[in-house]
Amino acid sequence: MNKRLFAYIVTTAVLLAAIWLGVSIGTVRVPLRVLWDPAADETASNILWKIRMPRVVLAGLVGGSLAMAGAAFQGLLKNPLADPYTLGVSSGASVGAVATLFFGLGLFGSYTLPVFSMAGAMAVLLLVIGFSRAVDRSLKMETIILTGVIFGSFLGSLLSLMIALTGEELRQIIGWLLGSVSMRGWKYIWMVWPFMFIGALMLWLCRRELNAMLFGEERAHHLGVDVKKRKWMILGGGSILTGSAVAVSGTIGFVGLVVPHMTRILWGTDHRHLLPLSLMNGASLLILCDLIARTIISPTELPVGVITSFIGAPVFAFIFYRQRRKGALRHA
């Protein structure tokens, strides 16, 4: 109980610190007085409230969503290398987004891209599950992973095709694929947070079932888990989180893979705590990565996806090394 409380205190403190840094540091020095006195400096207040604040919030939402979805997918698939993109949901979201840019679609104004992206994500989820069911009625995880890989690579080639054929939108598409939380504003946040909330809730409701499923679907079944229903819920919840995150920010890599691992090593495998702690850590990490992305060569900005991978890859290598070492020592 003590350790658990400690975990939440530390994680919350890190998140609050990340938010504070994210809001207070930026390309433009902003007097924080405008937080409570917006009239003091209109430009500063505009920058803080309408540009910096929403991107910090969005970075938090996206990072948290990806990390929580990653934690759930790794648990469900019993695969430490699984991430929110394993099922190809992100490829669906990407195809939706890139198609919007490629064809210059504008059906829903500035909401067009996230709407199409979400639609792409959901369509792929349904296709993957539908195809898996057609292949194997018991919906084995291996089948789902394999189907995800098949759909993912097909959609990947579709993406490459659009990139190859595109002209002036190339930079936009590449920029979107690299991932960024810049200039989304509050309206994007208002649009995605209900999805993220629903996705996170669905996963949180399956926290104990995820614990049981770590011992295999068969054992989970014996423990009284309605495996099929829960699998749907977890895949659905994770995909909604992933889809909405990708829809607003592009494919930001490594957060969904590395954060659950770090959280697991620090605070244990119990999903009742792993899920919320991963959510908070993912939020912290992406807020900080975005802070780096927009300040390191200020005033020029880097895509945040570049920073997460840049930090994420070595961290992941370190964890991998540590786990291998641990394994090697155990077997020695």
Added chain:
Amino acid sequence: MLEVRELTGGYGDSPVVRSVSFEVGKGEMLGILGPNGSGKSTLLKMLSGLLPADSGTVTVAGKTVREYSRKEFARQVAVLPQLQADTFSHSVFETVALGRYPHQSGLFSAWSERDERAVADAMDKMGVTRYRDTQIEFMSGGERQRVFVAQALAQEAPVLLLDEPTNHLDIAHQQQLLDTIRLQATENGLTVVSVFHDINLASLYCDRLLLLDRGEVAAIGTPDAVVDEAKINAVYSARVKAGMHPEIPKPQITLLPGEGPPERKRAVKKEDIKVSGQFVHLDAEVPVKAISSAVHQAGAGWFRHFVNRHVDAGYRSDDATAEMRDWLSGNGFPLSQTAAMMTAAMTEDAVIGEYGTPDAPVVVCVTAGVGNAVDASIGAGREMYAGTINTWVIVNGHLTDEALIQGMVTATEAKTKAMHAEEVLDPLTGTVATGTSTDSLLIAATQTGVRYPYAGTVTELGGAIGRGVYECTVRAIRKYRVRKSAAERDGQ
């Protein structure tokens, strides 16, 4: 508690399990046996609701499996599948606590006092309480399996289904695990159905056994009824020998390898018996089957060395068996391959003779001293001395168990006859003695060559044994008397 009616099902079109019916009562332990692919695990999966049945019903506590929700069913039936590797690790407590899943409901599903107690109880029963915070990935297979049993016990379900629970465990862990489960059945009325790979373990621990053959019930009943040589041979297509456990009345089987026991190149002859002042020793070169009342390795068994050791008449030991073991290993005899007895008589006076056919004779060796001769009809209430008439009968032939015992009877009768003929009297009663107070007898057979189904007194073999033992005993008694009178003369 658990009732199965005409259960049929499996994977795909052709059912693996075909119209299986049985019942298990509260507190009963049923073992499911059968060769690989006979449908044991499939049957268990159908019982646990993992695999839907094509037809037939499984009823638990009066309701069929289909009438239960997943959680309700898990409150009735706990299942322990085979050991498997896990990717991520939980602590022992977290693992066992998962067993409470079916008892928790609602959005926040608070952890109750009862949950805590059930988990503590389960960990206690399986002896894993001290590992509470250990990660299970760091535990050995046996310990881990105990944790999983604790998880199943924490479910507090009245029925426990097990799939080869002792797979990959060493014998100590097998024993601990099954002892605990057996105790739960006996003391707490837990109903246990377990698939077993090992027929002997199943026979030892289960009240009843169910033998599956290609998905159908080949036999069901008590271990005595099911562990039957003919049935096991037929169902498993394996050559086995069934017999009783040496300590408890449960049948056990042993495999008969394709090659029989190593053949002796030549018959055991009287020259093979070496006599010295300390002991008489026969090295049979390869193990032979023997039944004896020896001090070391009494009873039936296969032995290569036979020793008759001389001890003083005043020999006393609190634990003669242990003392004998020490002496044997001190003299370089392999303990497991040696049957040994002791005598106060002088071993150099051993009388050795060959009887019957010269190629495959019956070899008899007797050492005798009749100082404490006893009339068996009124023999009780005397002190024990080291054995004084020790008789060995080694038969170059194949004897049935029946023949071995008959041989013992024949040899004993012949010995008694010799006592009569030599008019050895019981010094206490003055009547004719039938033997001495601590006589030993050993009958050995090479189990090669001629087959002897019987060894009663009128058979050819019985005749040889009877005559041999009689003659050798008479000569041994005479040698003893000669030595004794010489000693008395020297004493005077």
Added chain:
Amino acid sequence: MSKKWIKWMAVFLAALLLTACGSNGNKADEPQMKQEEGTADQQDGDKSGEQATFPVTETDAVGNEITLEQAPETIVSMMPSNTEILFGIGAGDKVVGVNDYDDYPEEVQDIEKIGGLEFNVEKIIGLHPDVVFAHESGLGTGEEGLQQLRDAGLTVFVVKNATNFEETYSTINQIGKLTGHETEADEVVEGMKAKVAEIEEKAKEVKDEKKVFVETSPAPEIYAPGAGTFMQQFLDMIHAENVAGDQEGWVMMDPEEIVNRNPDVIMVMYGDDSAVDAVYDREGFDAIAAIKDKQVVRVDENTTSRTGPRLAEGLEAVAKAVYPDIFGESQADDQAEDEDDQAA
């Protein structure tokens, strides 16, 4: 509308190509052979029409001395700027192959397309051009392809990537010489010089230099041209300040910094009229002078980025967009409408 339709077609065709690649390759061979013979005859017949100035020798951007023995009758242009020059100097009728992105003048719609950054070597060879005008900016991805063209016996002239007006003039003159349209090229250059001089003259009237932020791609990844770009030269020439002028090349600007630098004019170089509206709608941009004063304008990117005869028009468009009171109202919106009408 038609642009989108073409893209859909492109995706569809690409998908078809992927499935039917093998059979297509075989069919393509035969007509090529026939064409070869045909063009050879043509060349023989046209020899009499040569101009006296040939042979012409010019050094191209990669240092190769290219000699043309006679005026080219068939030309492949691999860059929209080359195409615009060729048409501008009256050699448009000789052009037999153009870049996929060529859209000016209108006649290019009917000319064979040879690809974009990735061009179709076989197709270019099959067109049997007397000269191929490649472009220095495409060397990175296209070098191997160009070598294949040279190996196939084609004359490849790599046009310099002009970085200012002077270099643009010299490339126009160079292409004029190589195609036998020297005089027309001189006329075009003179016209451009006159227009530039006129604009520079007017620019002297500018009293308060306006701060301009130029966007080449929309939010969220807002890219802006910094120092060393053509746009920087344009803004310098019309006495306007580029707020991204402290950065090198094209950069993705932190929106906070855009707000902070508070440009008087935001120039949008992409999309259509809705792009301007989108800028006005941006959250947090309300405090920027350009938004408050409704000074978000759209300028056609092609005229300002293609180093051809229209470059002076591009400069004028930028000048009008930034200082409408001095140079007259911006024509960009009208132009855009015209284009849409034509397309429809």
